[in-house]
Amino acid sequence: MTQDDILQVLEPAQRSAQKYIPYPRRKLSGWEVALLWLLRAYVLIAVPLVIYAFVKALAAGG
Amino acid sequence: MNGQGGPAGEVPREDVMRARDRLRVQKTRAQRRWLRLLWLLAGPGVLVMLGENDGPSMVSYATTGATYGVGFFVPFILLTFAMAYVVQEMTVRLGVATHRGHAELIFQRFGSFWGYFAMADLVFGNILTLVTEFIAIQAGGLYFGLKPVVSVGAGVALVLASLALRRYATWERTLLALAAGNLLFIPAALMAHPDGAALAHALATWGPLPGGFRTDFVVLMLADIGATVTPWMIFFQQSAVVDKGLTRADLVQGRIDTALGALIAAVAAIATVAAAAPLFAAHTDIGQFASGADFATALQPLIGHTGATLFALGMTEAGLVAAMTISTSSSYALAETVSARHSLNLDFHTGRWFYGAAILSTLFAAGIVLIPHAPLLALTLSVNVIATLLMAPALLFLLLLVNDREIMGELANRRLGNLAGGLIIIAISLAGAVYGVLTVFPS
Numbered sequence: 001m002t003q004d005d006i007l008q009v010l011e012p013a014q015r016s017a018q019k020y021i022p023y024p025r026r027k028l029s030g031w032e033v034a035l036l037w038l039l040r041a042y043v044l045i046a047v048p049l050v051i052y053a054f055v056k057a058l059a060a061g062g
Numbered sequence: 063m064n065g066q067g068g069p070a071g072e073v074p075r076e077d078v079m080r081a082r083d084r085l086r087v088q089k090t091r092a093q094r095r096w097l098r099l100l101w102l103l104a105g106p107g108v109l110v111m112l113g114e115n116d117g118p119s120m121v122s123y124a125t126t127g128a129t130y131g132v133g134f135f136v137p138f139i140l141l142t143f144a145m146a147y148v149v150q151e152m153t154v155r156l157g158v159a160t161h162r163g164h165a166e167l168i169f170q171r172f173g174s175f176w177g178y179f180a181m182a183d184l185v186f187g188n189i190l191t192l193v194t195e196f197i198a199i200q201a202g203g204l205y206f207g208l209k210p211v212v213s214v215g216a217g218v219a220l221v222l223a224s225l226a227l228r229r230y231a232t233w234e235r236t237l238l239a240l241a242a243g244n245l246l247f248i249p250a251a252l253m254a255h256p257d258g259a260a261l262a263h264a265l266a267t268w269g270p271l272p273g274g275f276r277t278d279f280v281v282l283m284l285a286d287i288g289a290t291v292t293p294w295m296i297f298f299q300q301s302a303v304v305d306k307g308l309t310r311a312d313l314v315q316g317r318i319d320t321a322l323g324a325l326i327a328a329v330a331a332i333a334t335v336a337a338a339a340p341l342f343a344a345h346t347d348i349g350q351f352a353s354g355a356d357f358a359t360a361l362q363p364l365i366g367h368t369g370a371t372l373f374a375l376g377m378t379e380a381g382l383v384a385a386m387t388i389s390t391s392s393s394y395a396l397a398e399t400v401s402a403r404h405s406l407n408l409d410f411h412t413g414r415w416f417y418g419a420a421i422l423s424t425l426f427a428a429g430i431v432l433i434p435h436a437p438l439l440a441l442t443l444s445v446n447v448i449a450t451l452l453m454a455p456a457l458l459f460l461l462l463l464v465n466d467r468e469i470m471g472e473l474a475n476r477r478l479g480n481l482a483g484g485l486i487i488i489a490i491s492l493a494g495a496v497y498g499v500l501t502v503f504p505s
Contacts, residue, residue: 003073003078006078006081006085007073007077007078007081008081009081009084009085009088010077010080010081010084010307011161011309013160013161014077014080014084014161014307014309015077016074016076016077016403019161019162020401020403022166022169022170022401023160023162023170023171023469024170025170025171025172025173026171026172026466026468028172028462032462035458036176036179036455036458039454039455039458039487039491040179040455042451042455042494043183043451043452043454043455045498046494046495046497046498047448047451049497049498050444050447050448050497051444053444054440054441054444057440058440
């Protein structure tokens with residue numbers, strides 16, 4: 001079996017020639033953008049809180 | 063970068079290796095050898111679930127067992143793994159429908175602005191988690207009397223050696239063999255002589271819950287959620303499904319692989335709770351524990367030398383396998399972000415971005431752990447909480463992609479999948495909000 005024969009088992013979209021061609025961009029709807037921003041704000045508030053609690057626990061322990 | 067990386071006209075090594083794997087799958091399917099077919103196609107699901115039973119996760123489960131014994135958290139852990147299945151099954155569908163990794167899909171479909179946000183979350187979470195994996199490796203080593211520099215150095219050497227395999231199939235099988243070490247927690251649990259009636263009662267009633275609803279309880283709940291569903295899992299499994307070459311025809315096996323992984327990981331997680339439960343019965347104060355090694359040491363008089371040794375070995379294995387999967391998840395995501403080639407089938411030159419990300423992140427995390435007097439146990443639990451908080455936006459990106467009919471076709475999410483995904487986002491966000499309120503207003 002030649003290398004070309006072996007490569008035939010791959011779907012065209014699995015071959016590097018196609019796999020690395022980017023998909024076109026899609027437009028996000030208003031509510032999708034709003035949700036993404038809401039969860040971004042959530043992360044930006046919640047993560048510092050965990051860091052604060054971590055530092056507080058360290059200060060109390062040491 | 064154009065993602066090609068090889069001389070014009072030359073067939074990329076990545077394609078040849080993947081085609082050889084697919085040829086084996088095609089022949090086995092034609093012979094209708096279904097178990098062999100499942101064996102060939104399984105891997106990403108089992109690896110991602112056992113990879114997530116990592117150092118911090120096992121410490122979270124041990125802390126749960128030592129703080130609450132066998133009770134509420136046993137069914138809760140089963141629920142979190144059901145959640146993990148729901149989430150990870152979506153990544154399998156995305157992988158087989160698009161043949162692209164998660165990071166590249168976010169960048170391509172939603173643009174760089176949201177892409178960099180998703181990557182920032184992933185890199186932040188992955189680096190922190192990778193640090194905690196080396197904490198687990200170091201902790202396991204301490205139990206066996208190894209100096210941190212020796213155990214952490216050995217861990218780094220093994221991670222780098224796994225990357226040197228330069229073949230996805232070999233890498234995956236090697237890691238699966240190592241990940242079987244997660245099952246060491248089962249004999250350790252049996253040596254703790256768990257009460258079968260108490261386990262059955264916990265599963266049936268979601269109780270008892272000694273101490274009630276406190277900040278510690280919420281932290282452990284979040285840590286246990288973070289021990290089963292985290293952003294790196296989404297990026298890893300989708301990219302691994304693509305690297306392995308799974309197609310739409312393999313979706314059933316991809317789902318079985320994921321469900322099997324969730325089941326095995328849930329059993330190992332509950333076994334860890336049961337193994338650590340004697341510390342709860344003995345009223346051991348785990349507040350002063352510096353690392354996972356202290357759990358094994360404290361368990362020695364309660365479950366015996368062999369049980370404690372299995373516990374420490376399991377902890378080391380958990381850290382090692384996760385260090386390999388998490389560093390690979392960073393590699394896939396970073397290489398996809400810069401549109402470089404991304405596959406474990408690449409040679410070092412063509413995959414310099416891919417392998418470089420794993421090597422650098424591994425060395426960085428290992429270096430942090432070797433800093434003297436670092437608060438390792440506190441860091442471990444906090445990392446799981448952060449992983450849970452970062453999961454909400456990661457899940458939203460996942461839901462948006464898996465509902466994108468242009469790329470998913472008939473594999474797009476149905477109403478039930480969206481309902482489950484939406485409920486998971488709401489539950490995780492609410493748990494995080496309760497944690498925030500309890501942190502700011504502890505009284």
